[in-house]
Amino acid sequence: MFVLGAPHSGADLIGCALKRSPGFHVTIGQEIVQSVVYAFARSPSIQHGRGAAAATVLRDALAQGWLVTAHGCLTCSAVCRRAGGVTGPACCVSERQIVRYGDASPDLMYCTAALMAAFPDARLVQIIRDGRDVVAAMLADPQALSWFKAGVANVETEFPNPFLGVETEDDRALWPRLSVVGKCALRWRGSVRAMARLRAAMSADQLTTLRYENVVSQPAATAAALAGFVGGEVGRVDLPTGPDAEPGCWRRVLTSAQLAELDSVAGPDLRRVGYLD
Numbered sequence: 001m002f003v004l005g006a007p008h009s010g011a012d013l014i015g016c017a018l019k020r021s022p023g024f025h026v027t028i029g030q031e032i033v034q035s036v037v038y039a040f041a042r043s044p045s046i047q048h049g050r051g052a053a054a055a056t057v058l059r060d061a062l063a064q065g066w067l068v069t070a071h072g073c074l075t076c077s078a079v080c081r082r083a084g085g086v087t088g089p090a091c092c093v094s095e096r097q098i099v100r101y102g103d104a105s106p107d108l109m110y111c112t113a114a115l116m117a118a119f120p121d122a123r124l125v126q127i128i129r130d131g132r133d134v135v136a137a138m139l140a141d142p143q144a145l146s147w148f149k150a151g152v153a154n155v156e157t158e159f160p161n162p163f164l165g166v167e168t169e170d171d172r173a174l175w176p177r178l179s180v181v182g183k184c185a186l187r188w189r190g191s192v193r194a195m196a197r198l199r200a201a202m203s204a205d206q207l208t209t210l211r212y213e214n215v216v217s218q219p220a221a222t223a224a225a226l227a228g229f230v231g232g233e234v235g236r237v238d239l240p241t242g243p244d245a246e247p248g249c250w251r252r253v254l255t256s257a258q259l260a261e262l263d264s265v266a267g268p269d270l271r272r273v274g275y276l277d
Contacts, residue, residue: 001026001102001123001230004109004198006191007144008137008244009129010212013237015104016083017223018125019092020235023099029077030065033105041110041163042147042154055117062103062118068095100230109194110163123230124202126195129212130275131188131266132250132259138184139253140244148183165190178265181258185265192269213247216240 001018003026005011012028019026027033036058040047047054065072070089073081084092108115109126116122138144146152153164155175160167165186166175178186198207208229215222219237227234243249254262263270270276 001100001125002108002115002119003102003104003125003127004112004195005127006109006129006134006188007106008134008141009191010127010210010215010240011104011106011108012079013215013240014125014127014210014222014226015102016079017226017235017237018102018104018230019080019083021230022233023097024102025066025068025093025098025100026102026104027062027065027076028080028083028104029106030072030080030103031075033061033065033103036061037105037108037111040114041107043158044110044160044162045158047114051113051117054114058111058114059118062101065103066101068093068098107163109191112194112198122206124198124207125210125226125229126198126207127210127212127215128192128195128273130247130250131185131192131270132254132262132275133212133244133247134188135181135184135258135262136250136253137244138187139180144184145180148180162190162194163187167193179258179261181254182261182265185262189266189269192273216245216247 001024003011003015003018015026015028018024019028040054040058068091070091073084073086073091074089081092086092147164155161155164155166155172159172164183165188166172167190171186175183195209199209210222210225215237216239219239222237223234267276
């Protein structure tokens with residue numbers, strides 16, 4: 001079971017709920033997994049013509065991340081440890097209780113091809129959020145913004161670049177002229193287009209799509225829907241906290257000029273997925 005979503009779209013909320021579910025061992029941001037995810041996400045060319053090898057590397061990284069050891073839990077992310085109720089050198093789950101494995105690491109969605117090659121019978125949960133709120137939240141996240149820095153953004157050397165949302169030559173020509181808001185919007189746009197392609201390619205039995213706004217307004221209904229999808233009990237869905245967690249936070253964060261740029265980059269996609277009239 002894997003959870004996919006753009007930055008600040010709520011993938012961690014779903015990952016934590018699944019982690020608390022009986023029989024599940026779900027990891028979120030294991031260092032060994034995250035290093036492979038970012039290598040593949042930021043340099044998709046290394047996978048071209050090497051699909052089987054990429055699947056093997058990702059599968060091995062996940063297998064190591066799923067090892068149930070006190071050291072593994074100590075090196076896991078803070079959000080994963082909190083969801084597992086781990087406060088010291090202990091394990092979040094008993095190996096004998098595990099029936100299903102999963103991962104909800106940040107930016108896992110950019111490795112979907114390798115992921116499905118490695119685990120063809122896996123089920124995917126993808127979550128979408130209003131792109132305006134995603135941009136507003138990204139603006140307050142130094143890690144998310146760090147990918148846009150000169151010397152880090154690899155638009156020229158990696159093209160097309162799904163991680164940065166650069167799909168066409170027009171996008172690549174536009175990139176240097178975009179503000180940070182525009183670049184965040186491009187990342188969101190690329191993610192929802194990737195999700196649409198997944199929905200078209202996979203059956204409803206293997207993939208389900210959630211909306212962030214429904215997750216936070218109806219957490220019990222979300223848990224019930226997830227339970228139906230996975231065929232078992234699902235843990236509680238916690239409500240997110242923080243000023244950028246509320247739906248509509250963009251209204252107090254983004255200026256009219258920023259909204260205009262966002263619309264020029266991602267307006268058609270915002271309308272397509274129902275966030276703009």
